[in-house]
Amino acid sequence: MKADLPPIVNLVEGMLTKGLGGLSAKSKLGKSWLALQLSVDLACGTDFLGFSTKKCGVLYIDLENTPSLTQDRLRQILDGRDAPKNLYFAHDYNLMGEGFEDDLTEFLKTHPDVKFVVIDVFQKVKRGKQQNQTDYEADYEILTVLKNIADKFDGCIMPIYHDRKAVDPTDPFSNLLGSTAIIGVSDFVWMLFKENREDKEATLAVTGRTIQDASFKLKREGVKWVNLGNAAAVEETRRRQEYARDPVVNTIKKLLSQNNGKWKGRVKEIIESSQYFKGCRIYGSAQKVGQIIRNRIADLQEYDQIYHSELTKGTGGSLHVFETENPTFKNWS
Structure with missing residues (x-):
């Protein structure tokens, strides 16, 4: 023009x-x-x-x-x-x-x-x-x-x-x-x-x-x-902040830090372990926490490179397997 x-x-x-x-x-x-x-x-x-x-x-x-x-x-x-x-x-x-x-x-x-x-x-x-x-x-x-x-x-x-x-x-x-x-x-x-x-x-x-x-x-x-x-x-920003505050996420990260980047167990064990980690105490049923874990799978992988798989074993509930190459989590926010 x-x-x-x-x-x-x-x-x-x-x-x-x-x-x-x-x-x-x-x-x-x-x-x-x-x-x-x-x-x-x-x-x-x-x-x-x-x-x-x-x-x-x-x-x-x-x-x-x-x-x-x-x-x-x-x-x-x-x-x-x-x-x-x-x-x-x-x-x-x-x-x-x-x-x-x-x-x-x-x-x-x-x-x-x-x-x-x-x-x-x-x-x-x-x-x-x-x-x-x-x-x-x-x-x-x-x-x-x-x-x-x-x-x-x-x-x-x-x-x-x-x-x-x-x-x-x-x-x-x-x-x-x-x-x-x-x-x-x-x-x-x-x-x-x-x-x-x-x-x-x-x-x-x-x-x-x-x-x-x-x-x-x-x-x-x-x-x-x-x-x-x-x-x-x-x-x-809100999503990241909620992730960083989530006691389920922080308990999983603590367990990985203590076990060289790999941990396997049931939801009940995650709940029981949380009481020994400062600021991570989990309140809620195993069913509710299991759903939180499933909802956090993408966030765990995106923010901390934590990979999750779930194995059905016996009548005691599923086994959750978490793995990471960064067990020290130096980038914790």
């Missing part, structure tokens, strides 16, 4: 570009708090989750909360700071196709500093599908209208969505309600999710046309989300 096109502008470094975006999560998971935190950081030009931002005006269309509740949440996010004058809120909008587009376009015309718009939640302004339209066709049509507005005003519009009830653990983006149309039209999409609702941490997965796919492990500190780092790296 001969045209000298301007570079793609990131409103949040590596995470949020101009165009049509999207943020989705299950109900009450904290996506509105995340969007409000993002809006404040963009309006102030402060880092968001540790990433630099491009300061701009922000319009937050809050269709789920009363003005007083929005104000209370904003005060909590600001934590004593003054509210930025370029952060605007709206609580009453028409449906798309019934005036929403005109109202939004007029606002952006009269507020040229605004380059980021949140619609919380999109379902509140989404009109019903027309006769003979499929769900995909209806979603694609109205989302294309939003994308055109975002592109026309050189900004970003981020609708907030709810996840489907069904969950595909292998692909979080497939859990997005109306995912096919949303991902097809959007320039980027964020998914906030937990493996279990009671988990203290959540994962923010990011994908898009001009941003690199990434996942971040987040944790709530007060009302704000804090970035703990790359999700895979955080999980690997």
Whole structure:
């Protein structure tokens, strides 16, 4: 191409570009708090989750909360700071196709500093599908209208969505309600999710046309989300720490150290031996400890080059054989 096109502008470094975006999560998971935190950081030009931002005006269309509740949440996010004058809120909008587009376009015309718009939640302004339209066709049509507005005003519009009830653990983006149309039209999409609702941490997965796919492990500190780092790296660190603390693992390593790198015995013997090693006492049934060993086979081999085999012998339970070429375990963490 001969045209000298301007570079793609990131409103949040590596995470949020101009165009049509999207943020989705299950109900009450904290996506509105995340969007409000993002809006404040963009309006102030402060880092968001540790990433630099491009300061701009922000319009937050809050269709789920009363003005007083929005104000209370904003005060909590600001934590004593003054509210930025370029952060605007709206609580009453028409449906798309019934005036929403005109109202939004007029606002952006009269507020040229605004380059980021949140619609919380999109379902509140989404009109019903027309006769003979499929769900995909209806979603694609109205989302294309939003994308055109975002592109026309050189900004970003981020609708907030709810996840489907069904969950595909292998692909979080497939859990997005109306995912096919949303991902097809959007320039980027964020998914906030937990493996279990009671988990203290959540994962923010990011994908898009001009941003690199990434996942971040987040944790709530007060009302704000804090970035703990790359999700895979955080999980690997946690996995290693759990492995290093496991009394079953440490008992096996002690037995190998005492027996020149090879030990054979039953689970009951491992449990009995643990009481003689400081900090290794194992509490639990032979059945439970046997399952722990089987679950740790890959970790034993990966972290300490300990190889395991299991022999069935008689009625006294299986014999577990452990071998290693590094019986001193100088690399213990």
